[in-house]
Amino acid sequence: MTEVIQESKIAKFREGLPKTRLPFRENILKTAENTLSTLDFPTTRNERWKYTRVAKIATKSFTAKEGIIGTLHLPVADAYTIVFVNGFYNQELSSSESPEGVTITALSSATEATELLGKNVRVDTAVFPALNTLHATDGAYVHLKAKTIVEKPIQIVHVLTGEHTIATTRNVIVSERFSEAEIVQVFLAGNATESFSNNVTEIFVEENATLSFDKLQNETEGNFHISTEHVKQAAHSNFKINTITLNGGLVRNDLFIDVEGENVETHLNGTYVLKGNQHVDNHTTVDHLKPNCESNELYKGVVDESATAVFNGKVFVRKDAQKINAYQSNGNVLLSDTASVNSKPELEIYADDVKCSHGSTTGQLDEDAVYYLRARGISEKSAKALMVTAFIGDVIDKIDNESVVEYVHAALHERFGWDF
Amino acid sequence: MIKIENLHASIDGKEILKGLNLEVKAGEVHAIMGPNGAGKSTLASVLAGREEYEITAGSVDFNGTDLLELSTEDRAREGLFLAFQYPVEIPGVSNINFLRTALNEIREYRGEEAVSAKDFMAMVKEKSKLVELDSKLANRSVNEGFSGGEKKRNEIFQMAMLEPKLAILDETDSGLDIDALRIVAGGVNALKSDQNATIVITHYQRLLDYIVPDFVHVLYNGKIVKSGPKELALELEEKGYDWIKAELGETV
Incomplete structure (x- = not known):
């Protein structure tokens, strides 16, 4: 029997991309492979992609190649820094030491990450994380041992350079119990055109750990960026993420936070400042699975010229998650007649003793x-x-x-x- | 200081000012009184440069400059100050940051050095005392959550900081209790000199007990119809505006 399979856009897109160099478990790669053989790139008929067209990415062919860059202007001068250029670890630009109790290394060489790698990410339904899983070249592995308190920030830098380059990066971050750290992840572009950065970051915040995560997106217009963070928070943990979008042509952020323990604090803030033909889409999901937790979400943006911003924030409060305080707010200012915003805050509450609010404003x-x-x-x-x-x-x-x-x-x- | 001649202004095609004449010299305080709808606030807005109003005729000379040719900000930089009847709340913009920006843009326009942070704070401290404005208010967002009295005191505080040549007080007394009125008037009087001038726009005579005018003008139906010494204000308070209308030969 012969099967005729019509080549999907995804199959074409994947031609020539190297297989992942990361230590994934076989079953995760299999699931991702299965996803890509059944799903194609999302279209605007897909509710999660209603306002963001990825055709510009889907119809291009990108190559994974190492790049050379000049001097970097980094947000934090005094930090433990790890640098990736086009998704390849750059030892020369990275710090040579890690603080005590902390592992900061290229994920490709971190065999100990295998158990966690891919554990947090749904690759069965999402195309970009599945692509990331199958083709990630490298990324940061940051592991904080229990009770480790890091004084200086840990800085993960991704630089995109060249024409039609793809940087597929994957990070795994583990904050063991009672650890405290601050991580800055920054995306930059140096002489990049029509290039694409596809990042997935898996974050595990264990019991009583405190983690602050600043994500700075400062690539240039004319490049594409899709990133996904999956965060799991255990009891008594405190996690804060600030997503700051300063530049970039087409930017999509998917942030998922699963609150899996009691007495957890979650803060997610974001700001985006757009002009030209920029398109920036923030999708966030906070899933309260356990009682007695608090989440605060504040996203604000300014949109000028012909730019478009999209915000979709979802908060789930599951049946047994009583005494939840969940607040969500999105505000937008439009500076021109041709700027646009699509904002959709959503709450889904299955518990009956909670305090939740959400709101969205868009004005001049x-x-x-x-x-x-x-x-x-x-x-x-x-x-x-x-x-x-x-x-x-x-x-x-x-x-x-x-x-x-x-x-x-x-x-x-x-x-x-x-x-x- | 300022010479307004035959000023005509309209909004949405409706003429509000219909040939207004007024001259104010340095060192003088002029009060403009009149019934509701006479055009008092329109005059204030037109002088400050509010863009909704269309000037159809007339001229305004401000210290040798054609005021009507200037943008709102340039009028302020030339030394014109309007104390708003309804000061606007601006969430997130601190009073301090706002005033320092204003002061430095005015200085830059005049070719002067920017004020140092230290001198600026000393100025804030000194001038806020003048209107008994709690220095904490200076650090809050512009007018946000201020009481009516605090907003008006904040207007006079800004006036003290910017040291205008001509201040126009638009119904500054409205909504003030007697204590707040005294404080506001005290601030205005303290800022008075022979180099500057004040136009007080009010519906009631009460404010003029505290800010004593050199001249009182009655604005009616878009024109100054009567001018006199400060006693005119008392007469208006006592008799209302109907006798003016009668004098003009209108039936009341």
Whole structure:
């Protein structure tokens, strides 16, 4: 019997991409392979992709290749830094030492990560994580032993360079019980055009651990970025993620947080500042599986020119998850008539003793306020900048690390001329 | 200081100011009174540069400059200040940051050095005392959550910080209790000099007990129809505005 299989877009897309170099378990690779043989790239008929077209990515052919880059301007100068260029570990640019109790290494050489690798990620339904699983070249493995407190931040850097390059990166981060750390993950582009970064980060926050995670996206327009974080939080843990999108052509962030223990605190904040033809989509899911937890979500964005922002935030409160406080808020300011926002906050509550709220606002700058500021001698441009920076300042204030805050301010100054 | 001649202004095609004339010299305080709808707030808005109003005729000379040609911010930089009847709340923008930006943009326009952080804070401390404004309010968002009295005191505080040549107080007394009124008027009086001038726009005479005008003008139906010394305000308070209308030959 002969089977005729029509070649899918995915099959074509995968031609020439190297097999993953990461120590995955066989069954995970098999599941991912199965996903890609049955699913194609999502279309706008798929609810999760209703407002974001990936045709620009799906119809291109990218190659995985190492790249050379010049000097990097990093958010944190004094950090334990690990650098990947086009998804390949760059030893020269990475720090040579790790603090005590902490492993910071290339995932390709971390055989001890096998047990956790892929454990957190649903590859049976999602195309990009499945692609990532099958083709990831490298990424960071960060493991904090119990009770380890790291004073300096750990900085994971991904640089995209070249034309039609694909960087498929995978990170695994483990915070054992009572550990405390701050991780900054930054995505940069150096002379990259029409290139694509597909990242998956798996984060395990164990009992009583505290982890702060700043994700900075500062690639350039004309490049594509899809990233997925899967976070699992155990009892009494505290996790905070700030997703700051400063640049990038097409950017999609999928953030999943499973709250699997009691007395857990979760903070997810995000800001995006767009212009030109940028398209930035944030999808977040917080799943409260256990009682007595709190989650706070604040995403705010400013959209100018012909850019588009998408926000979809979902909070589940499962049947047994009583006494949950879950707050979610998304705010947008449109600076032009051609800018657009699609915002959809969602709550699904199956418990009966919870405090939850969600809200979404989209508007323009208050003209009366602009006039008031101008009547005090402030130019129209400065007046708008004052108001815009105040608006997203709420989110930037959530970043604890001063160097990161300065980096964000400098990036916004450079791109928009705004001062904070 | 300012010379307004035959000023006509309309909004949405409706003429509000119909040939207004007024001259204010340095060192003077002028009160503009009039019934509701006479055009008092329109005059304030037109002078400050609110874009919704269309100027159909007339001229405004401000210290030798054609005021009507200037943008709102340039009018402020030239030394015109409007104390708003309804100060706007601006969440997230701190009073301090706002005022420092304003002060430095005004200085830059005049070719002066930016104020240092230290001098600026000393100024804030000194000027906030003038209107008994809690220094904590200076660090809060502009007017956000301020009481009515605090908002008006904040207007005068801003005036003290920016040291305008001409201040226009638009119904600054509205909604103030007598204590707040005294504080606000005290601030205005303390800022008075022979180099600057003040136009007080009010519906009631009460404020003029505290800010004593050199001249009182009655604005009615888009024009100044009567001018006189400060006693005119008392007469208006006592007799209302109907006698003015009668004097103009209108039936009441």
